[in-house]
Amino acid sequence: MTATPFPVSEIVATRRPHRKDAARNYDALLAAAREAFAEHGAEASLEDIARRAAVGIGTLYRNFPTRRDLFESVYADEVNALCRAAVELADREPWEALTTWLDGFAGYMVTKRAIREALNDESDIFIACRESMYAAGGPLLERAQKAGVARADMDFGDLLRMVAGITATAFEDDAQRDRVLAIALDGVRTGR
Amino acid sequence: MTATPFPVSEIVATRRPHRKDAARNYDALLAAAREAFAEHGAEASLEDIARRAAVGIGTLYRNFPTRRDLFESVYADEVNALCRAAVELADREPWEALTTWLDGFAGYMVTKRAIREALNDESDIFIACRESMYAAGGPLLERAQKAGVARADMDFGDLLRMVAGITATAFEDDAQRDRVLAIALDGVRTGR
DNA sequence: GTTGAACCGGAGGTGTGCCTCCGCTACAGT
DNA sequence: ACTGTAGCGGAGGCACACCTCCGGTTCAAC
Numbered sequence: 001m002t003a004t005p006f007p008v009s010e011i012v013a014t015r016r017p018h019r020k021d022a023a024r025n026y027d028a029l030l031a032a033a034r035e036a037f038a039e040h041g042a043e044a045s046l047e048d049i050a051r052r053a054a055v056g057i058g059t060l061y062r063n064f065p066t067r068r069d070l071f072e073s074v075y076a077d078e079v080n081a082l083c084r085a086a087v088e089l090a091d092r093e094p095w096e097a098l099t100t101w102l103d104g105f106a107g108y109m110v111t112k113r114a115i116r117e118a119l120n121d122e123s124d125i126f127i128a129c130r131e132s133m134y135a136a137g138g139p140l141l142e143r144a145q146k147a148g149v150a151r152a153d154m155d156f157g158d159l160l161r162m163v164a165g166i167t168a169t170a171f172e173d174d175a176q177r178d179r180v181l182a183i184a185l186d187g188v189r190t191g192r
Numbered sequence: 193m194t195a196t197p198f199p200v201s202e203i204v205a206t207r208r209p210h211r212k213d214a215a216r217n218y219d220a221l222l223a224a225a226r227e228a229f230a231e232h233g234a235e236a237s238l239e240d241i242a243r244r245a246a247v248g249i250g251t252l253y254r255n256f257p258t259r260r261d262l263f264e265s266v267y268a269d270e271v272n273a274l275c276r277a278a279v280e281l282a283d284r285e286p287w288e289a290l291t292t293w294l295d296g297f298a299g300y301m302v303t304k305r306a307i308r309e310a311l312n313d314e315s316d317i318f319i320a321c322r323e324s325m326y327a328a329g330g331p332l333l334e335r336a337q338k339a340g341v342a343r344a345d346m347d348f349g350d351l352l353r354m355v356a357g358i359t360a361t362a363f364e365d366d367a368q369r370d371r372v373l374a375i376a377l378d379g380v381r382t383g384r
Numbered sequence: 385g386t387t388g389a390a391c392c393g394g395a396g397g398t399g400t401g402c403c404t405c406c407g408c409t410a411c412a413g414t
Numbered sequence: 415a416c417t418g419t420a421g422c423g424g425a426g427g428c429a430c431a432c433c434t435c436c437g438g439t440t441c442a443a444c
Contacts, residue, residue, distance in 0.1 A: 019411060022421060041233075047401060056423030061403065154375060157364070162372045165361030169353050180354045183346060187379030211441060214391060239431060248393030253433065 015073070017063070026063050028053040034074050042071060072125045079129045081108050086136035094144040099185060101140050105160070106167040106181065133160075151190050159188065207265070209255070218255055220245040226266050234263060264317045271321045273300050278328035286339040290332045291377060297329070297352070298359040298373065325352075343382050351380065 017023055032052035036044035046067060050060040064070035085104045089097040134156055141159060144150035166184055171177040209215055224244035228236035238259060242252040256262035277296045281289040326348055333351060336342035358376055363369040 017421080019420065021411070025422085045401060046403090050423095057403080058405085058423055059421080062421075067402095151375070154371065158368060158372050158375070161361050161363055161368070162358060162376060165358040165372075166354060166376075167357075169357030169360070171353055172349070176350060176353070179346065180350050180357075183343070183350070183379045184354060184358075184376040185379065187375040187377065209391085211390065213441070217392085237431060238433090242393095249433080250393055250435085251391080254391075259432095 015063070025053070025055050025059050028055060029060055029063060029070070030074060030077065033070050034077070037071065037074060046070075068123070072123075076125065076129055078108055079133050083132055083136040086140065089140065094140075094147040095149040095189065098140045098144045098150065101137055102159070102163050102185070105137070106163055148191055150188055154188070162188075207255070217245070217247050217251050220247060221252055221255055221262070222266060222269065225262050226269070229263065229266060238262075260315070264315075268317065268321055270300055271325050275324055275328040278332060281332065286332075286336040287341040287381065290336045290342065293329055293332050294351070294355050294377070298355055340383050342380055346380070354380075 016026055029049065032049045033044075036049045036052060046060060047057055049070075050057045053060070060070070064073065082101075082105060085108075086101055089101055092100065137160070138156040141150060141156050145152050162184055163181065166181050167177065169177075171180070208218055221241065224241045225236075228241045228244060238252060239249055241262075242249045245252070252262070256265065274293075274297060277300075278293055281293055284292065329352070330348040333342060333348050337344050354376055355373065358373050359369065361369075363372070
């Protein structure tokens with residue numbers, strides 16, 4: 001009874017235009033947006049995004065009529081990548097699989113600030129993305145819990161928010177971020 | 193050899209105007225700014241802040257010539273409150289004292305988003321505030337470490353960033369936030 | 385009560401972002 | 415090669431934020 005982990009990619013793919021130049025612009029916009037959202041959060045300037053993509057502002061609006069459309073597309077892309085990553089961890093040790101995936105969650109999230117803001121968003125697409133992500137990563141936590149290496153009194157949402165919060169914080173350097181994340185995960189681990 | 197924990201309050205107090213109406217406006221601005229920064233982060237609209245304080249925009253600029261001046265004042269206020277709280281915890285059990293103070297850190301920080309953005313700021317006042325805060329809270333961690341109830345391989349900066357990150361995240365409700373924070377702090381605790 | 389200095393508010397100039405609209409461009413199908 | 419159409423870019427109107435400036439007001443000292 002596993003929900004298919006990839007209901008989202010199709011939504012995004014559908015919107016991609018057919019013509020060659022149009023498709024190129026579409027991709028450039030997505031890349032620019034990912035960058036801008038990572039830098040300035042969900043309210044990054046749309047005109048700045050168009051500039052980064054070397055594309056007219058009109059083109060941006062044709063592809064993504066609202067800021068939300070653009071944001072959702074970027075978000076969906078990231079989620080898809082994470083879902084794919086989860087599948088490849090099926091044969092690892094439970095605890096290692098979980099933390100490896102969470103590292104990916106922390107790293108892949110170029111849209112860090114934005115992702116945090118979206119974690120409680122209630123729109124259809126975000127709900128779909130969350131479900132997709134839970135379907136992919138949730139089993140990793142469950143497996144660790146059944147193996148007795150992760151505490152049972154927390155759910156996957158708790159874990160994601162913990163990691164998202166810590167990764168989105170400003171640290172002195174990456175080493176400090178990793179250290180703090182490891183400490184917090186120690187709180188999740190049991191039977192040491 | 194304890195640094196005095198209150199070098200900051202004077203800086204702020206000095207700027208407060210003498211005249212009665214002026215002082216009232218000053219206070220209203222600080223309160224409005226605290227609220228707005230909490231809601232929209234460090235780039236909240238200054239005109240909105242003036243509106244919330246029921247004060248002309250000119251008055252805002254007279255009291256706080258730059259956005260940074262205003263932000264620093266709010267920040268300093270919060271830090272002062274935290275320093276005072278630390279003193280009152282001297283007679284509690286080491287672990288309880290630490291977590292109680294961290295709860296205060298998490299709660300008092302109405303300027304949550306802002307505080308996270310400021311944790312790595314390098315201006316004079318922010319450095320002073322950080323030192324002040326470290327001077328107040330740092331001993332609580334050290335005491336817990338010496339008592340063997342907190343892990344020794346982390347410093348106070350690590351701890352603050354961990355708590356700040358988690359607190360600044362969007363949760364479903366306060367219960368979830370508390371739960372996640374407690375789990376992360378379990379990672380800090382030793383000898384259970 | 386008088387008075388002058390401190391303080392007030394908001395009009396208004398400048399910049400920037402949002403979004404629409406439309407004349408021009410270049411692709412794809414024949 | 416031709417051509418119709420999907421797609422392009424950016425000018426421009428609107429809204430809002432930043433910040434300055436100054437005529438009018440209010441406090442407090444005498």
